[in-house]
Amino acid sequence: MVTARAPATSANLGSGYDTFGVALERPADTVTVERASETSIDVTGAGAQYIPEDPDGNTVGAVAEALEAPAHISIDKGVRPASGLGSSAASAAAAALALNELYDRGHTPKELVSVAAKGEAVVSGTAHADNVAPSLLGGFTIIRGDDVTRVDADVSLVACLPEVAVSTRDAREVVPESLSMADHVETVGNAATLTAGMCRSDPTLVGEGMDDPVVTPARAELITGYHAVRDAAFDTGATGVTVSGAGPSLLAVCYPEKRRAVAGAMVEAFADAGVGARAYQTRVGRGATIL
Ligand SMILES: Nc1ncnc2c1ncn2[C@@H]1O[C@H](COP(=O)(O)OP(=O)(O)OP(=O)(O)O)[C@@H](O)[C@H]1O
Ligand SMILES: N[C@@H](CCO)C(=O)O
Numbered sequence: 643m644v645t646a647r648a649p650a651t652s653a654n655l656g657s658g659y660d661t662f663g664v665a666l667e668r669p670a671d672t673v674t675v676e677r678a679s680e681t682s683i684d685v686t687g688a689g690a691q692y693i694p695e696d697p698d699g700n701t702v703g704a705v706a707e708a709l710e711a712p713a714h715i716s717i718d719k720g721v722r723p724a725s726g727l728g729s730s731a732a733s734a735a736a737a738a739l740a741l742n743e744l745y746d747r748g749h750t751p752k753e754l755v756s757v758a759a760k761g762e763a764v765v766s767g768t769a770h771a772d773n774v775a776p777s778l779l780g781g782f783t784i785i786r787g788d789d790v791t792r793v794d795a796d797v798s799l800v801a802c803l804p805e806v807a808v809s810t811r812d813a814r815e816v817v818p819e820s821l822s823m824a825d826h827v828e829t830v831g832n833a834a835t836l837t838a839g840m841c842r843s844d845p846t847l848v849g850e851g852m853d854d855p856v857v858t859p860a861r862a863e864l865i866t867g868y869h870a871v872r873d874a875a876f877d878t879g880a881t882g883v884t885v886s887g888a889g890p891s892l893l894a895v896c897y898p899e900k901r902r903a904v905a906g907a908m909v910e911a912f913a914d915a916g917v918g919a920r921a922y923q924t925r926v927g928r929g930a931t932i933l
Contacts, residue, residue, distance in 0.1 A: 644744045645674040648736035648930035649780075650721040650922075651728035652801060652893045653772040656852035656884035657832035659817070663776040663783050666727070666801060667927030669720040673702065673736035675713040675744050681706045687719030689729070692807075701730045701761030702737035708757045711741040724807035726891035731773030734761030739778065739930045751778045751929065755790055766810040766888075773887065780929030782840040795840040795926045797848055798901050800894040801886055802871065802908040805918040808864050813888035816860045825855045840926075849882025849895040858885050865890045867915030874911035878903040898925075 649670045655662040671687075681697045697703025702715050715737060721729040738754040741747070749757070758774035775783040775790045784791040821829070836851025838844075862868040862885060871892055872883045879900030886893035896904050905921035912919035 643674060643676045644740045645672060645933045646736040646740035646743070646930055647672050647933055648732045648739065648777045649927055650732055650801070651773045651776045652726070652799070652886040652891075653728060654857065654885070654887060655836060655893070656854035656858055656882070657829050657836055658772075658784070659854070659857045660770050660772055661785050662833070662836065663728075663772040663785070664795070664799070665776040665780045665927045665929055666799065666922065666924045668922060668924050669727070671720050671729070671732035671736050672718040672933070673733060673740050674716045675737065675740045677744060678712055678714045681712045681715065683715045683717065685717045685719060687717070688722040690719055692723050693717075693719070699764065701734040701764055704761045704764045705734050705737045705758055706741060708760045709738070709741050709745065709747055711745040711747070713741060713744060722803065724809050725803050726808065726885065726887035726889045727801055727803065728773035728777055728887060730765045731758065731762060731777050734758040735774050735777035735930045737761075739932060743932055752790060754778055756788060766814060768814070776929065778930050781926060784837070793840050796843040797840065797845055797926045798896055798898040799924050799926065800875070800880070800896065800901055800905045800908060800921050801891050801924060802894070802905070802912065802919055802921040803891045804865070804867070804912050806866065806890050808888060808890040810888040813861055813864060816864065817857050818860060821856050828855050845881045845895050845897050849880065852882035852884045852895065854884065861885045861889050865892070867912050867917050868892070870915055871908050871911040874907040875904050878907040880904050
């Protein structure tokens with residue numbers, strides 16, 4: 643029997659659609675695997691009732707198949723599904739690490755990124771790796787084709803999760819299919835600024851680099867209270883705010899001493915918009931580990 647923990651993640655960071663991601667120090671999923679002749683799954687924890695136990699509908703089923711590693715897989719969800727916090731990816735990353743160990747497959751965590759991404763195809767239709775990469779590797783990650791670049795970063799974050807669900811599949815449908823040259827130039831400048839900020843663990847540069855004229859405005863419309871919550875975070879000291887992953891969570895970057903105030907203001911602004919929410923005061927964290 644092998645147990646692995648894999649963290650929640652926040653993908654895109656505004657300017658890095660399908661490219662950037664960070665591991666969050668918390669929350670996380672825990673996955674335990676035991677050898678079996680065929681794969682079966684049970685799910686407990688946050689939002690378990692919304693997650694299929696059929697291996698064909700669960701991200702971990704695709705991972706077991708890709709590794710040719712049938713197992714009984716128990717998932718304890720710390721990351722609520724349809725949250726924008728890489729819930730489906732956290733299970734896939736933990737399962738990939740645990741099954742690799744259980745069957746002694748010998749893959750490195752970096753090699754497991756493409757395996758875990760197969761799980762994402764099950765839920766969103768695309769094997770995007772921008773959540774599974776940071777969940778497996780930790781830190782700040784950049785996806786380019788099949789390549790992953792990883793950077794250590796120490797940046798404080800607040801992830802604010804409202805009590806509504808937005809599915810990644812739906813949120814991908816509102817993404818524009820093309821962009822103007824002006825938006826392209828702005829996005830490249832922002833993405834480069836964000837990357838420099840991560841390399842320096844500089845919340846001001848990271849926050850400024852999160853601005854995104856293309857994907858975020860379209861997705862903000864799916865999140866009740868988005869603009870008020872974003873304003874509240876900036877008013878209390880956030881250096882940048884954007885949609886986390888496909889939403890509905892919002893991600894704020896700040897200096898460590900502002901984290902509590904930013905978290906409180908975001909929850910309060912969601913409440914004023916009639917939406918319950920909780921905030922995780924967190925930071926860029928490490929990747930999946932065997933327990
Ligand atoms: N192991 C799993 N954990 C969580 N959700 C799963 C899992 N397997 C399948 N799903 C399904 O995936 C969907 C949630 O994934 P989705 O990508 O929409 O949300 P998310 O992972 O929280 O968000 P994001 O990718 O934007 O960060 C739900 O429909 C859920 O039933
Ligand atoms: N890059 C993906 C991440 C989903 O978590 C998207 O934004 O659709």
